[in-house]
Amino acid sequence: MTGSPLLEIRDLRAAFPGPSGPVEAVRGIDLTLEASEVLGIVGESGSGKSVAMMALLQLLPSTATISGSARFKGQELIGMPRREIRQILGKDIGCIFQDPLSAFNPVLTIGAQIIEAIRLHDRKISKRAALSRAVELLASVSIPQPQQRARQYPHEFSGGMRQRAMIAMALANEPSLLIADEPTTALDVTVQAQILDLMRKLAQERGIGMVLITHDLGVVAGMARDIAVMYGGRVVETGTAEQIFYDTNHPYTQGLIAAMPSLDQKTDMLVSIEGTPPSIFSRPPGCSFAPRCHMAQPMCGETDPELRQVNTTLTACLRAEELAGQGRVTA
Amino acid sequence: MSVASDIAKGDSGKVGQLFNFLNRLPITGKIGIVILLFWTVTVLTVQFWPIADPLMMAARRLQPPSGANWLGTDALGRDVFARTLHGAAYTIPVAVVVVVSAVVIGSVAGAAAGYLGGWTDSIIMRAADVTLSFPPILLAMTVAATLGPGLPNAAVAMIIVWWPIYARLMRAQVLEIRTREHVEAAIAGGAGKTRVLVVHILPLCWTPTLINATMDFGQVALLAASLSFIGLGAVPPSPEWGAMISEGASKFYSWWIAFGPGMAILSVVLATSFLGDGLRDLFDRRGPK
Numbered sequence: 001m002t003g004s005p006l007l008e009i010r011d012l013r014a015a016f017p018g019p020s021g022p023v024e025a026v027r028g029i030d031l032t033l034e035a036s037e038v039l040g041i042v043g044e045s046g047s048g049k050s051v052a053m054m055a056l057l058q059l060l061p062s063t064a065t066i067s068g069s070a071r072f073k074g075q076e077l078i079g080m081p082r083r084e085i086r087q088i089l090g091k092d093i094g095c096i097f098q099d100p101l102s103a104f105n106p107v108l109t110i111g112a113q114i115i116e117a118i119r120l121h122d123r124k125i126s127k128r129a130a131l132s133r134a135v136e137l138l139a140s141v142s143i144p145q146p147q148q149r150a151r152q153y154p155h156e157f158s159g160g161m162r163q164r165a166m167i168a169m170a171l172a173n174e175p176s177l178l179i180a181d182e183p184t185t186a187l188d189v190t191v192q193a194q195i196l197d198l199m200r201k202l203a204q205e206r207g208i209g210m211v212l213i214t215h216d217l218g219v220v221a222g223m224a225r226d227i228a229v230m231y232g233g234r235v236v237e238t239g240t241a242e243q244i245f246y247d248t249n250h251p252y253t254q255g256l257i258a259a260m261p262s263l264d265q266k267t268d269m270l271v272s273i274e275g276t277p278p279s280i281f282s283r284p285p286g287c288s289f290a291p292r293c294h295m296a297q298p299m300c301g302e303t304d305p306e307l308r309q310v311n312t313t314l315t316a317c318l319r320a321e322e323l324a325g326q327g328r329v330t331a
Numbered sequence: 332m333s334v335a336s337d338i339a340k341g342d343s344g345k346v347g348q349l350f351n352f353l354n355r356l357p358i359t360g361k362i363g364i365v366i367l368l369f370w371t372v373t374v375l376t377v378q379f380w381p382i383a384d385p386l387m388m389a390a391r392r393l394q395p396p397s398g399a400n401w402l403g404t405d406a407l408g409r410d411v412f413a414r415t416l417h418g419a420a421y422t423i424p425v426a427v428v429v430v431v432s433a434v435v436i437g438s439v440a441g442a443a444a445g446y447l448g449g450w451t452d453s454i455i456m457r458a459a460d461v462t463l464s465f466p467p468i469l470l471a472m473t474v475a476a477t478l479g480p481g482l483p484n485a486a487v488a489m490i491i492v493w494w495p496i497y498a499r500l501m502r503a504q505v506l507e508i509r510t511r512e513h514v515e516a517a518i519a520g521g522a523g524k525t526r527v528l529v530v531h532i533l534p535l536c537w538t539p540t541l542i543n544a545t546m547d548f549g550q551v552a553l554l555a556a557s558l559s560f561i562g563l564g565a566v567p568p569s570p571e572w573g574a575m576i577s578e579g580a581s582k583f584y585s586w587w588i589a590f591g592p593g594m595a596i597l598s599v600v601l602a603t604s605f606l607g608d609g610l611r612d613l614f615d616r617r618g619p620k
Contacts, residue, residue: 059519090521097519102512107534116530117520169520 004074006177006209007033012068012078014048014055022065023280025051027233030307033226035176036207038200040220040241042256043230046277049213050181052230057093057179058085072177091121094170096199098182100162104154110165111150114138117172137168141198160191167199171206178203178210184219196223217256221245229253232278232288239313249310249320252289287318295319352613360609366602373419383410385417385570393585403587405578407568414570415591421571423599425482426552429489434544436490437497442536444498445505446528456502459495467492471554475563482555482571485564489554493547500543504536511535538614546607549600556596572596 009031015022026048033039043049054060056070056077070077072093077085089095097103105113114134119125125133131150138146141164154162163183170178180199184192200223203210212220220227221241228238229252237250248254255273275292278284284291290300300318310320317323353364383400389408396403402411444455462470474488508514509532517531558564559573567574572592579589 057519059515086521086523088521089519095516095519097512097516099512103516105513105517105531105534108530116522120521120526 004071005032006035006037006073007031007211008069008071009052009056010069010071012052012055012070013066014051014060015065017063018281025233025280026055028068029228029230029233029235031228031235031238033177033209033211035209036203037226038203038210038212038224040224040227041211041213041230042215042217042220042227044215044277046280047230048233049230053179053181053211053213057089057095058082087121090117091173092175093177093179094173094175096163096166096170096178096180096183099186100159100166101154101186103166104162106154109151109153110138110157111135114150114165114169114172117169121173133172134168137172138165140171140202141165141168143168159187160195163187163191163195164198167195167202171202171208174206176208178208179213180210181213182215183212185214185216192219199223217245217260229256232283233280234288234316235307235314236289236316237313238307243312247312249313249315249323250317251293251295251319251323254323287316295322355613356606356609357612359605360612363602363605363607363609366598367606370419370423370599370602373416374423377416377420380416382416383413385409385414386568393582393588395585396587402591403585405575405585405588406582409570411575411588411591414575415572415595418570418572418575418592418595421482421565421569422552422555422573422596425486425489425555426548426599429486429493429551429555430544430548432486432490433493433547434497434540437494437499438501438536438540440494441498441501441503442505442528442533445502446509446524446532452502455498459498462491462495463499465492468554468557471558472561472563475558480563480566482559482565482569485555485558488558488563489551492554493551496543496547497540500539501536504539505532508532508535542607542611542614545603545610547603549603552599552603553596556592 009029011028011030012026013024013028014026015024029048029052031039031041041049041052051060055064055066058077058080060066066078068078072088075088077088104110108116111131111134114137115127115130118130118133119127122130135146135150138149143149143161143164149157149161149165154165157165163186178199183199184195187195196219199210202208212223214220224241226238227241227244228235229244229250230236231252237244237248237253239247244253245257248257252273258271259273261267261270273292278288278291284301286299286301286304287293287296288304290296293300297319303318305316305318307314307316308320310317353361356364387409389404391400391404392406392408394400394404400410400412402415405411405414440455440459444452471485471488471492474491475485478484478487505528514527514531517527522531555564556571556573556576559571560577562574562577565571565574572595575592576589579585579592582588
């Protein structure tokens with residue numbers, strides 16, 4: 001591989017037709033992921049984080065208009081013909097979905113689906129070889145009795161087991177990039193940690209780069225090297241995990257961190273950010289976080305700030321300097 | 332969905348699984364199966380049964396039911412009981428051919444419409460709408476009359492009447508299933524359009540079609556008999572049920588002539604309704620039992 005990053009997204013935009021003209025769900029995001037690193041994308045529902053990933057994998061409905069650039073190993077994914085991107089999807093790029101129950105075909109056994117994934121990209125492999133590979137994969141994600149398990153249907157698996165199987169399937173063709181869209185959201189808290197550990201271990205062992213999409217800062221905390229915080233279809237702050245957690249310069253990130261209950265402090269009330277994210281049909285003209293921001297001033301409703309270097313992180317906030325250097329605000 | 336996989340499940344004992352599945356049917360559904368099994372066996376073996384020749388005319392005309400002629404004899408002295416049983420070999424195969432053809436044609440058209448969308452969708456579904464806008468019996472009569480009397484032509488007419496029902500059913504299913512996450516996951520795994528449709532969408536679509544086809548079977552048998560009744564289906568002297576009832580209608584005081592075929596049609600329609608209802612209860616676990 002050359003020195004170019006594994007995945008390089010520049011000014012990615014995705015818009016859908018709305019009742020009065022197109023509405024943009026993703027409004028120009030820039031992200032970079034180096035090989036075998038983990039990038040966390042954090043944001044609330046509707047912040048555009050999943051749409052952005054689906055846009056670059058061409059999984060959005062054909063009514064969506066996508067522009068910008070997304071280079072995977074130097075190849076432009078945006079606008080790539082369907083025939084060509086099919087060779088990459090499931091082979092070089094693996095996907096893990098939020099709900100492992102609905103992400104499996106309910107009428108095929110888990111084994112059959114992994115075999116399908118293998119044979120889709122390796123037409124020469126025999127059924128028998130593909131089966132033993134599938135069993136191997138199931139074993140590698142710590143599924144006990146993989147031989148028997150391969151013959152079972154998705155509904156016979158528990159939630160955590162299903163997500164393990166999903167990971168096994170995503171790894172089937174030894175991808176170099178794994179896109180995990182809320183991989184633990186549908187799981188019990190106790191299982192979440194196991195799944196995250198497993199993903200981290202496998203990604204490290206195999207040198208897989210990973211984009212981890214989540215609304216849970218706690219999920220990316222121990223996993224990601226870099227974090228991008230998304231709000232209203234844009235990246236509002238990006239930096240290394242450490243910088244984001246301890247040195248944030250954006251009031252939204254600050255709010256997110258403050259909303260995480262802390263173990264060190266006794267809390268009676270859970271902290272939240274007042275209000276709801278703006279509807280994509282009626283975005284405020286200026287900073288989209290302004291209506292909920294405790295620091296908002298009249299100028300915030302007029303100009304939508306660009307990302308700029310403030311202190312250590314890249315921040316899109318007009319008043320970032322005032323926050324800079326305050327360190328972690330709560331706890 | 333889990334029921335569908337219950338059936339598909341297992342490398343061993345598929346027959347046993349099917350039996351277990353059918354065993355969960357309500358009693359009416361089981362009665363339906365028994366009746367349909369009876370008629371199936373009759374269709375396949377009736378020519379070997381030790382009953383009277385359905386076409387043999389005897390001097391004993393218009394005899395009421397007796398020990399010799401269990402359901403009496405018709406205006407030409409033919410044994411109504413034998414004719415009723417032999418009649419199954421006309422009506423039931425026609426109903427099978429019609430339902431299977433309508434399901435195949437309708438499902439392919441509906442799946443294409445739902446999956447491809449756009450022009451394909453518009454053309455196919457408008458054709459279905461036009462067909463469905465006619466009363467079924469009227470359209471079937473018109474087509475059958477145009478093609479000329481005879482069971483094969485009646486079958487063609489009925490397929491034309493029936494395919495749009497399955498097209499609509501399949502289209503609606505495909506539209507729903509294609510938005511499921513596992514379809515998206517398959518696309519994200521690099522599967523092509525055809526593969527997604529055949530492997531990931533269609534296997535989840537057949538339940539409503541199966542239930543509907545079961546229920547429609549009786550209706551198709553009834554329509555086949557209706558066409559024969561008005562002389563557009565089976566031609567004399569075939570012992571077709573509708574044609575027999577037609578003969579009985581002109582000899583109104585010899586009630587037994589129409590009784591046999593009438594009860595036969597009733598049993599088929601009831602049996603398929605029972606079975607269809609039972610299957611729907613088993614497949615659709617959301618609804619009240």
